Amino acid sequence: MKLLTIIISSDLEEEVGHLLADRKVDCYVKLTEALGISHSCEGTIGENMPWEATVFLVSGEASALEETAEDIQEKVKAKDYKPCLRMMIQPVDKVWA
Numbered sequence: 001m002k003l004l005t006i007i008i009s010s011d012l013e014e015e016v017g018h019l020l021a022d023r024k025v026d027c028y029v030k031l032t033e034a035l036g037i038s039h040s041c042e043g044t045i046g047e048n049m050p051w052e053a054t055v056f057l058v059s060g061e062a063s064a065l066e067e068t069a070e071d072i073q074e075k076v077k078a079k080d081y082k083p084c085l086r087m088m089i090q091p092v093d094k095v096w097a
Helices: 010-022 062-077
Strands: 002-009 028-037 050-060 085-091
Touching: 002 010, 002 062, 010 028, 010 050, 010 062, 050 062, 062 085
Parallel strands: none
Antiparallel strands: 002 050, 002 085, 028 050
16 A cells, blocks of 8 residues: 655645545545645746645555546646645555554
8 A cells, every 4th residue: 555645835725635536535634724845836927936735645555546546646637827736655564444
């Protein structure tokens, strides 16, 4: 099992939520009111400025998580501005449910 961490501009929170629902992700955690700082984001927030972020934590099989991350990346690339986005897939050693 792996963990996909998605850190994205808050204005795209709803779109990512819909994408996760469309992919029938059973359960995920959404953290709002996060703050990101990036030197490479451009557009409406300006350069080197703090930006409001939403963090999604999604667990699952690596291949499904990679497909989800690629779908999110494609959705972000289609924007007429460059939203802030970071995604990481990490191993999960143990799960309690």
